[in-house]
Amino acid sequence: MSSVNSGKYNSSNLSSTELASGLEDRITYNRYDSYGNPLEIEMAGGKKVSYIWGYHYSYPVVKLVNTSYADVEAVLGEGFSIDLDEGLTIAQIAMLRSQLPDAIITTYTYDPLVGMTSETDGRGITTS
Secondary structure (H helix, E strand, O other): OOOEOOOOOOOOEEEEOOOOOOOEEEEEEEEEEOOOOEEEEEEOOOOEEEEEEEOOOOEEEEEEEOOOHHHHHHHHOOOOOOOOOOOOOHHHHHHHHHHOOOOEEEEEEEEOOOEEEEEEOOOOOEEO
16 A cells, blocks of 8 residues: 655755855655655656655655656555555556556666666666
């Protein structure tokens, strides 16, 4: 079960500055899960990036560029379930790809305690 807790962790901004100007926000962390993992960030230009976490909330298993976490929940259902040992099912990933056509979706698999074993980019190309 995906656990979202927007109140436990305060949204924060990553800012930078140049000599002649003040601070400007570069990244805003909009939403976290109950483990402190970011679920949605927003870039300075307004582009949103959402994450789905698997492997007992230790690793990001899906990264969705150009979509909000609310859009993800609209497709998969609010409080959608994931396989805690891995992540989303193939059917769930296919739903995201078909119902969020403007999203650039990257999926990841891992061997816990070793690291990432594969990455499939938005074009469907897998690297191991």
